[in-house]
Amino acid sequence: GFDALTDVSRFTFDTRGLQGGIELVPLCVGLFGLAEVLRNLHDSHRATPEFDMQSTQSPLPNLRAIAGRWASMLRGSFIGAFVGAIPAAGSAIAVAIAYAQEMRFSRHPERFGHGAVEGVVGPEAANSSSIGGTLIPMMTLGVPGDAITAVLMGSLLIHGLRPGPMLFAENPSFVSSLYAGFFLALLLTLVIGLLLMRWLPWVLRIPSHTLLIGIALLCVVGAYAIRSSMADVYIMLFFGAVGYALYLLSLPAAPLAFGLILGPLLEENLRRSLLLGRGSWEVFLHSPIAMGLFGLSLLAIILPLLAPLWVRLGNDIKRVRMR
Structure with a gap:
């Protein structure tokens, strides 16, 4: 959409529907709704377990x-x-x-x-x-x-x-x-x-293809109802495909929603800080609190990368001791 400070269009690809940016609701509906429909269609060949209706009486x-x-x-x-x-x-x-x-x-x-x-x-x-x-x-x-x-x-x-x-x-x-x-x-x-x-388990008796079609229709209607724009429907379909691709790659989809929400906040405060620091990045390290938060952020990024190595090292040490 348009930049909040300079009013310059960014990544709109000369498309009118993208000038207002990407709305959160179409993204989430596609990422968590339509992608789930596609995931169930992908797994439809698997046998579903039998459910005892008498257990809910x-x-x-x-x-x-x-x-x-x-x-x-x-x-x-x-x-x-x-x-x-x-x-x-x-x-x-x-x-x-x-x-x-x-x-x-x-x-x-x-x-x-x-x-x-x-x-x-x-x-x-x-x-x-x-x-x-x-x-x-x-x-x-x-x-x-x-x-x-x-x-x-x-x-x-x-x-x-x-x-x-x-x-x-x-x-x-x-x-x-x-x-x-x-x-x-x-x-x-x-x-x-x-x-x-007593009644909700009966939903399990609805044929899966009928249930998935109804959910897909609700996704389309929900995305269109936000701004009565077909652009939101296309965005929902696009991120539905993205969510399905992430499922096939065994990657989490939630960070995309986090990025859409936290990205503008990060950009706004980053640019505000650089304006206060007159373009100097030292503004983020001028106090012990800022340095501590910066260190914690780096630790949160690096720790998931080092955890598998730490586990592997621990397993190697146990094998050496057993010998």
């Missing part, structure tokens, strides 16, 4: 069985809130860690994967608590914790609300109402889930 859970797993709930909730507060970690990592910990603390780890209740309670508690954890970096630092909070952050930016420390000072009532709404949503999720638990 009781709408109320066994409260005694749930109360007996309070330790698993607490462990999973703590892990989910902690991991969710780490930017870009997401609920998938929290669920994996919670499952591994439950297997570690269980007296019968061989039951995991064969109906162990702890293997569901702990990870699901982590999955639920990670949602609140992801709001911490988004609300305080303006950094989304996962793809869902990235969409939420984009919605706030559309309405002129920039997440960060100033949001608490300028709009404290909005912050309070957001967390109150989040708490209410948790309660409604429980109530609606219990009421519909």
Whole structure:
């Protein structure tokens, strides 16, 4: 779109539909919606497991069985809130860690994967608590914790609300109402889930091709409804293909959504800092706090690259000791 400072068009390819930039909603609909349809079409040859409809006839859970797993709930909730507060970690990592910990603390780890209740309670508690954890970096630092909070952050930016420390000072009532709404949503999720638990599994009986066609139509309608523009539909289709290609390459798609949200913020503050420093990059290293944040950023980039080497080195050391 057009540059915010110089009003020069960038990467529009002389196309009118790209002059306003790429909207977040068409990108996310294509990246996470249409790409999922294409992924299911790719995996449609695989046999789907049989589902026992009789297992959902009781709408109320066994409260005694749930109360007996309070330790698993607490462990999973703590892990989910902690991991969710780490930017870009997401609920998938929290669920994996919670499952591994439950297997570690269980007296019968061989039951995991064969109906162990702890293997569901702990990870699901982590999955639920990670949602609140992801709001911490988004609300305080303006950094989304996962793809869902990235969409939420984009919605706030559309309405002129920039997440960060100033949001608490300028709009404290909005912050309070957001967390109150989040708490209410948790309660409604429980109530609606219990009421519909007997009926929702029947969706599994809908033929997969019919369900996928309906989802694809909703993706097209949702992308067009944002600005009533076919350009958004084309953008959605393009990023749907990109998301499917990322799936084939075993690469995560969420960083694309992060880039669309955080990219303009990075560019704006980078150029503002360079203007204040009169073009000198030393402005980013003029204080211990700035140097510390710069070092942490480098560590976050380098650590995933060094982790496999560290694991390989540890395995080599163990082999030498065994000899």
